[in-house]
Amino acid sequence: xxxxxxxxxxxxxxxxxxxSDSVLVEFWGSWCPPCxxxxxxxxxxAERLAGRVKICKLNIDQYPAFRSTYHIMGVPTFVVxxxxxxVGRAIGAHSLQQLLGLIDATLAERPAVRPIVEVPASPGEVxxxxxxxxxxx
Amino acid sequence: MEHNGKYTCWNCPAIDxxxxxxxxxxxxxxxxxxxxxxxxxxxxxxxxxxxRPEIGLFDPMSISFDECPEWIKGPCGYQLRNMRVMILGIxxxxxxxLALWLGGMGYRVSGVDNYNRREWVKERGAQTIVPISxxxxxxxxxxxxxxxxxxxxxxxxxEQRQRLREFIEEVRxxxxxxxxxxxxxxYSMIDAEHAIAVQKxxxxxxxxxxxxxxxxxxxxxxxxxxxxxxxxTPLTGRPLFEGMFPADAELHWxxxxxxxxxxxxxxxxxxxxxxxxxxxxxxxxxxCKYWWLRSxxxxxxxxxxxxxxxxxxxNRLRTRLDIDECFGTVINRFVxxxxxxxxxxxxxxGKQIRGYIALRDAMQCMTRLINAPPEPGQYAAVNQISGxxxxxxxxxxxxxxxxxxxxxxxxxxxxxxxxxxxDEHPFEVLYEKLPKQFGFETKVDLxxxxxxxxxxxxxxxxxxxxxxRKHAIIPRTWWSGIKRQVEQLELLNLEAEIRDxxxxxxxxx
Ligand SMILES: NC(=O)c1ccc[n+]([C@@H]2O[C@H](COP(=O)([O-])OP(=O)(O)OC[C@H]3O[C@@H](n4cnc5c(N)ncnc54)[C@H](O)[C@@H]3O)[C@@H](O)[C@H]2O)c1
Numbered sequence: 225x226x227x228x229x230x231x232x233x234x235x236x237x238x239x240x241x242x243x244s245d246s247v248l249v250e251f252w253g254s255w256c257p258p259c260x261x262x263x264x265x266x267x268x269x270a271e272r273l274a275g276r277v278k279i280c281k282l283n284i285d286q287y288p289a290f291r292s293t294y295h296i297m298g299v300p301t302f303v304v305x306x307x308x309x310x311v312g313r314a315i316g317a318h319s320l321q322q323l324l325g326l327i328d329a330t331l332a333e334r335p336a337v338r339p340i341v342e343v344p345a346s347p348g349e350v351x352x353x354x355x356x357x358x359x360x361x
Numbered sequence: 362m363e364h365n366g367k368y369t370c371w372n373c374p375a376i377d378x379x380x381x382x383x384x385x386x387x388x389x390x391x392x393x394x395x396x397x398x399x400x401x402x403x404x405x406x407x408x409x410x411x412x413r414p415e416i417g418l419f420d421p422m423s424i425s426f427d428e429c430p431e432w433i434k435g436p437c438g439y440q441l442r443n444m445r446v447m448i449l450g451i452x453x454x455x456x457x458x459l460a461l462w463l464g465g466m467g468y469r470v471s472g473v474d475n476y477n478r479r480e481w482v483k484e485r486g487a488q489t490i491v492p493i494s495x496x497x498x499x500x501x502x503x504x505x506x507x508x509x510x511x512x513x514x515x516x517x518x519x520e521q522r523q524r525l526r527e528f529i530e531e532v533r534x535x536x537x538x539x540x541x542x543x544x545x546x547x548y549s550m551i552d553a554e555h556a557i558a559v560q561k562x563x564x565x566x567x568x569x570x571x572x573x574x575x576x577x578x579x580x581x582x583x584x585x586x587x588x589x590x591x592x593x594t595p596l597t598g599r600p601l602f603e604g605m606f607p608a609d610a611e612l613h614w615x616x617x618x619x620x621x622x623x624x625x626x627x628x629x630x631x632x633x634x635x636x637x638x639x640x641x642x643x644x645x646x647x648x649c650k651y652w653w654l655r656s657x658x659x660x661x662x663x664x665x666x667x668x669x670x671x672x673x674x675x676n677r678l679r680t681r682l683d684i685d686e687c688f689g690t691v692i693n694r695f696v697x698x699x700x701x702x703x704x705x706x707x708x709x710x711g712k713q714i715r716g717y718i719a720l721r722d723a724m725q726c727m728t729r730l731i732n733a734p735p736e737p738g739q740y741a742a743v744n745q746i747s748g749x750x751x752x753x754x755x756x757x758x759x760x761x762x763x764x765x766x767x768x769x770x771x772x773x774x775x776x777x778x779x780x781x782x783x784d785e786h787p788f789e790v791l792y793e794k795l796p797k798q799f800g801f802e803t804k805v806d807l808x809x810x811x812x813x814x815x816x817x818x819x820x821x822x823x824x825x826x827x828x829x830r831k832h833a834i835i836p837r838t839w840w841s842g843i844k845r846q847v848e849q850l851e852l853l854n855l856e857a858e859i860r861d862x863x864x865x866x867x868x869x870x
Binding site: 232233255262287 | 405406421422605606607608609611618620621622623646649650653735736737738739740741
């Protein structure tokens with residue numbers, strides 16, 4: 225049985241928006257090879273973070289409206305939600321260590337106002353292109 | 362649990378997504394998409410079922426194979442009832458075997474071939490040592506003895522694209538198994554004419570097929586044969602992953618790091634034939650990306666063996682088997698050499714390691730993959746092997762079995778290596794997907810299959826055919842372009858060799 229929660233239109237608000245916990249959502253597509261290769265990593269992540277961060281997946285082709293809501297311009301895009309608010313994101317394939325880094329860095333900061341922030345996948349290191357063009361939206 | 366029980370209509374080739382999916386709407390065409398959607402979050406894909414149009418529009422994720430009455434339980438997972446499978450290259454070693462195999466399990470089989478392989482082998486002055494019938498007789502025997510109806514057309518998939526198109530339109534296959542290529546490395550290295558012919562046939566034949574599938578059957582899965590030889594044997598010793606890097610493979614450079622997840626792993630092909638397969642890989646990969654085709658790219662190891670229950674049923678149902686330098690594969694060749702008294706030929710050190718799989722096991726894999734179509738747009742690669750062996754080890758095995766079970770006086774020789782390849786190298790390969798995700802279990806034991814081949818090769822008819830074409834066994838095609846027979850470097854001391862080999866393999870196990 226999968227440890228990741230597969231989201232749908234109707235479950236998204238219950239599983240992600242309406243909870244006080246932290247949630248990592250992967251927006252993915254079946255035609256995207258990096259997304260496919262993320263599957264085992266997300267399973268492991270869900271196991272490791274059970275009780276702390278919930279790991280979910282949403283297929284952007286099956287539920288396309290989320291693309292504009294969350295400005296998904298490429299997949300996989302990972303968005304970290306805290307208390308129903310998106311607080312961090314990253315694009316592209318990530319190793320387990322990188323995702324753990326993303327989650328730690330995002331949730332450790334917990335700023336008072338929670339804007340969408342871009343978090344480099346490997347915290348503390350520069351030069352990683354994390355492209356999420358928020359100004360276009 | 363069946364490996365594909367929880368697959369849904371999203372995977373099923375009977376789904377009709379046409380006009381209901383915003384292909385590649387993410388990214389480039391994001392703007393255009395926004396116009397078509399309300400922002401309420403209520404949009405989702407709906408699809409129709411081509412087999413059961415009466416259901417109307419429905420959520421393709423809502424029905425799984427184990428719930429759908431069109432998918433019935435079979436020996437290799439759930440299978441689509443009377444699934445229409447088209448085999449390109451149906452007259453070949455694997456194609457004919459698969460046709461009977463699937464036909465026996467209730468699939469509706471159709472197929473295409475232009476007899477290229479029969480011509481190529483004839484051109485090399487060789488012949489299949491297991492005699493095979495003409496296609497008409499094969500088809501009649503399949504019908505008469507096994508009750509299998511196969512719809513066949515003689516079509517060259519490269520030269521006669523329009524005819525292939527018409528046939529695909531008529532049959533509407535739900536899976537297309539693509540074997541129809543020239544499978545020989547040495548043949549592609551003979552000279553410019555041969556290299557060009559192989560690449561044209563393989564690369565452009567496949568490219569045309571991709572366009573035809575996009576136009577006519579975009580929801581059907583393409584099960585395309587690649588080869589482990591695409592990867593080569595990187596001297597870094599890096600593992601040969603299944604087509605792509607896993608997400609946990611990281612590139613570290615200049616104090617930074619990247620996940621390589623989903624990138625195709627580097628290819629280092631062994632010959633111009635293998636290059637054609639690499640080119641196919643890219644073409645299939647792109648077609649999935651551009652048009653949402655679904656494809657399995659099978660990195661198949663070297664096949665050995667001649668047996669399935671169906672092909673062994675009658676002489677008219679036999680599949681071909683070649684042992685010449687161009688079209689014979691190594692284990693099959695060793696057994697033939699053993700039978701005619703030619704010392705088994707190791708090229709160079711003979712320490713080349715490759716992945717292997719038995720004919721029957723390969724058929725099981727193919728069926729499991731046909732039953733588990735990729736998702737829309739998914740290009741998936743699997744390494745289809747069941748074990749890895751050094752060529753030396755295989756020679757020792759064949760020699761031991763031939764001596765012990767059949768009393769043959771067998772020798773092993775090292776000859777000059779006509780190829781450009783490392784004859785001693787590290788080799789680590791992953792082949793977990795087929796067993797872990799698709800429920801594949803190895804059924805064939807190497808020793809038993811070798812013994813079975815000896816039995817067949819020692820029958821008067823087959824033995825005589827090997828003798829007739831003995832001259833075609835020793836390689837004459839050099840990668841450098843030289844044309845002369847390779848010469849013996851050393852005749853090995855068989856007993857010592859077998860003893861070393863046993864020790865080596867006991868340590869490794
Ligand atoms: N046998 C192996 O050990 C092995 C290993 C790895 C990969 N493969 C691949 O598996 C596939 C099948 O291998 P095989 O051993 O059965 O070879 P094969 O030559 O016996 O089968 C291929 C068939 O395709 C037909 N064909 C070739 N070009 C065609 C064209 N343009 N139009 C129509 N038909 C055409 C040939 O006549 C032949 O009958 C090949 O693609 C091969 O590269 C084989």
